[in-house]
Amino acid sequence: MGFCGRAYDAGRRIRLALVLACALAVFGSPGQPASAAGPxxxxxxxxxxxxxxxxxxxxxxxxxxxxxxxxxxxxxxxxxxxxxxxxxxxxxxxxxxxxxxxxxxxxxxxxxxxxxxxxxxxxxxxxxxxxxxxxxxxxxxxxxxxxxxxxxxxxxxxxxxxxxxxxxxTGAPPARTGAAPKVRPVVVIDPGHGGADPGALNGDVAEKTVVLAVARLAKAEIEAAGEIEVVLTRAEDESLSLARRVEMSRASQARLFVSIHADSLAGSPFAQSVRGATIYTLSEKASSEEARLLAEKENAADTLVGREARVDDDDPQIRGILADLVRRETARASLDLRNRLLPHLRASIGLSKDPARAAGFRVLRQAEVPAVLVELGYMSNRQDAQMLVSPDWQRKIAAAIAAAVADYFKAQPGAAASVHRRASSR
Ligand SMILES: [Zn+2]
Incomplete structure (x- = not known):
């Protein structure tokens, strides 16, 4: 018995899907029943x-x-x-x-x-x-x-x-003997970096440590209400490719995905003047040069995980498919979550001057799961750096994220359900 492994390569999977689509075009119509292939x-x-x-x-x-x-x-x-x-x-x-x-x-x-x-x-x-x-x-x-x-x-x-x-x-559902399990919606929280990749550094404080602490607190805060289950992409200090994070989101049938990071402008003349939280949504066209550079920096995380683990999205054909996959509904829901996070973050920890930005983050390229990336603040700013390591401040941001997630599900249970149906139907 050969057990199936955990290896996963999103790029190869997309190519395989292309090959299958071509095979169907040659050998049969895509509309034929799947079982027609024969016993x-x-x-x-x-x-x-x-x-x-x-x-x-x-x-x-x-x-x-x-x-x-x-x-x-x-x-x-x-x-x-x-x-x-x-x-x-x-x-x-x-x-x-x-x-x-x-x-x-x-x-x-x-x-x-x-x-x-x-x-x-x-x-x-x-x-x-x-x-x-x-x-x-x-x-x-x-x-x-x-x-x-x-x-x-x-x-x-x-x-x-x-x-x-x-x-x-083979098909007919047997008579059910009880109610369906009460299934709580899943929110994936993704603490950035980890393991060999520390993320941004300020002295001996690493981004990977700060964001893991915040993610754990946010999980506890969200789950305390008993309505939502939170899956962390990593609960320890471990390396994790961006493709694997996205795959975990899909596999757990997430209804929301929140990636948590902390930015840095170390070495820049603005290092001490720029601070506050920023929320990013996915756009292949960055909202500003600064947003584009940040996405480039965060996407480079995979170079520390290993070449084979990278999402192969530099192929122009695959880039086009990814753009198509970012469906309107998912994009709209991502903006909705962002808009609910903004006031909670403003009230608790303060926002940067331009707090709603967009860029081509790999970890946000998810066809079916509304996703945002939160930069909690700037590791390079003295005040932000102090707050980032404060347990009080970490609890505040966790509470702000939990409140925004609760707002999201309260406001659009229908939209959340339709995203879930799509995610669970393949
Ligand atoms: Zn980061």
Missing amino acids: EATASVTGIGVQGDARRTRVSVHLDRAVRFAIYTLADPFRIVVDLDAARFEDGARAGLVARGLIEASRCGTAGGNGRIVLATRGPVAVDAAHVFRVPGEKGARLDVDLIETSASGYKVVAPAGSAALLDG
């Missing part, structure tokens, strides 16, 4: 998501077409095995298969041409519902497996044997 064709798992909490957890398996599946349960330790007929895992598909809710650990791979996902659970669980369905208006299909907490005596072992499958279906 011997291999299905691809394109992504896996885990949502819910320690009482009810949903595992969503995104496929390029509907497949037959079977689910088994094993004890000592408690495990759920999901077998997918003639399926393989795309690179990066496993990224979203995280330990969350009832899931303690997991692995996936192929065995005898079939795809297998093994979920180790925190205790005895029952499969409340499982079905494959097509998402309206989208190609491909999705398998949702809903797990609920149960007692040791209520745990039913169904060993892997064809006739003994607990559930075995």
